[in-house]
Amino acid sequence: MTHFLRNISIIMAMMVAAWLPSWSQETALVADSAATVGDIEVSLITFYPGDEIFEVFGHSEILVADSEHAYYFNYGVFDFNSPNFLGRYIMGETDYMCAIMPPAMDGGVKRGRKMIKQDLNLTPEQARQVLEMLLTNARRENCVYRYRHFSDNCSTRPRDIIEKALGHEIDCSKCDYIVGETLRQVMSHYTRNYPWEQFGIDLVLGAACDTLIDARTQTFVPLFLMNALNTVEVDNGNGPEKLVRHTEVLVDGDDNGLVLPPTPWYLHPLTMAFLLLAFTVLICRKDWRLRKATRWFDTVLFTIAALAGCIIFFVEFISTHEAVLPNYNILWLHPLLLALAILPWIKGAKKSLRWAHLINIALIATMAVVWISRLQVANTAFYPLIAALLLRSIVNVRK
Numbered sequence: 001m002t003h004f005l006r007n008i009s010i011i012m013a014m015m016v017a018a019w020l021p022s023w024s025q026e027t028a029l030v031a032d033s034a035a036t037v038g039d040i041e042v043s044l045i046t047f048y049p050g051d052e053i054f055e056v057f058g059h060s061e062i063l064v065a066d067s068e069h070a071y072y073f074n075y076g077v078f079d080f081n082s083p084n085f086l087g088r089y090i091m092g093e094t095d096y097m098c099a100i101m102p103p104a105m106d107g108g109v110k111r112g113r114k115m116i117k118q119d120l121n122l123t124p125e126q127a128r129q130v131l132e133m134l135l136t137n138a139r140r141e142n143c144v145y146r147y148r149h150f151s152d153n154c155s156t157r158p159r160d161i162i163e164k165a166l167g168h169e170i171d172c173s174k175c176d177y178i179v180g181e182t183l184r185q186v187m188s189h190y191t192r193n194y195p196w197e198q199f200g201i202d203l204v205l206g207a208a209c210d211t212l213i214d215a216r217t218q219t220f221v222p223l224f225l226m227n228a229l230n231t232v233e234v235d236n237g238n239g240p241e242k243l244v245r246h247t248e249v250l251v252d253g254d255d256n257g258l259v260l261p262p263t264p265w266y267l268h269p270l271t272m273a274f275l276l277l278a279f280t281v282l283i284c285r286k287d288w289r290l291r292k293a294t295r296w297f298d299t300v301l302f303t304i305a306a307l308a309g310c311i312i313f314f315v316e317f318i319s320t321h322e323a324v325l326p327n328y329n330i331l332w333l334h335p336l337l338l339a340l341a342i343l344p345w346i347k348g349a350k351k352s353l354r355w356a357h358l359i360n361i362a363l364i365a366t367m368a369v370v371w372i373s374r375l376q377v378a379n380t381a382f383y384p385l386i387a388a389l390l391l392r393s394i395v396n397v398r399k
Helices: 001-020 022-033 085-091 126-137 155-168 182-188 195-204 220-229 269-290 295-317 335-344 350-372 382-398
Strands: 041-047 060-063 070-078 094-100 115-120 142-144 233-235 241-242 244-249
Touching: 022 244, 022 350, 041 126, 041 220, 060 155, 060 220, 070 126, 070 155, 094 126, 115 220, 126 155, 155 220, 182 195, 195 269, 195 295, 241 244, 269 295, 295 335, 295 382, 335 350, 335 382, 350 382
Parallel strands: none
Antiparallel strands: 041 060, 041 115, 060 070, 070 094, 094 142, 115 244, 233 241
């Protein structure tokens, strides 16, 4: 809990530092931009993954500098004090902001977290267009935008602005920085040392995450955008030239970022799932021999499964999160499993209970077909869990 509160405090401090001074900085930039338009330098700043869970995918910013000023335009700022922040976050209605920060106040720099600066080969007019778009985005009445992890984030916003200045989409197809061919594979790469977070991601994100994605879609990852820009060429009147004119390492560090060490095997979700399955097998062996069902165990097991099903149901049918439909996990984790937890305690409900378990077996069999056909990829920890639910239903049907 102390670690969690420390993280929250750091985030809030960064947010306040970024938010309060932005309007005076905006005024200075507006005043200076007309006089120094020829000297404006536009750069993409890329932060490698950090050691906090909200930093695992990295971060992108745009740096605009002239002979006197340098300001980072950060699309990764959010306000904890906004009305109903937690509720809107759960609903997928997370609002982020574009804020202007001088280098001394940029919160993305950490010791050992690699930071790359790519100076872009833009004409003076294109650089001015970038600055004007950034200033427009950072104004109080425009700065808030609806954050979308895959399609509208701190990486796609700089990409879109650069493309508008160039007058066309950038060609990302030559980028060889490939960590996955689907959204789930890309996310799995960056959360490889965070298995519980990946477990939750695989639980609530649906089959849309398992379709092949093109290179442009992958620019939601800052490191992919950085590498893609290195392959882009532009023609400013002197023939084809590289879009990235110069690359500088502002902060040196590991190419993998500040990732945490791998989670020990004994704390891995797969280990916990197998322990639950082993305990379930022991209960089932005793029940099979005695032709009975241990009611308290079924109540605990199916209540937990039903609560997980409620989360999936909420995310899939009520929230506005991306890439959650269709989620076939609803076949084996759903709110109706609560009936399997309650019916064993109701007299005269044996027939209903048996039919409920038969339906559960059929749904689990359907889920197996989904996994085998690769319509939706499962987390490896799901298999022992679904086996435990299946065994309990088989024991109850036999009884």
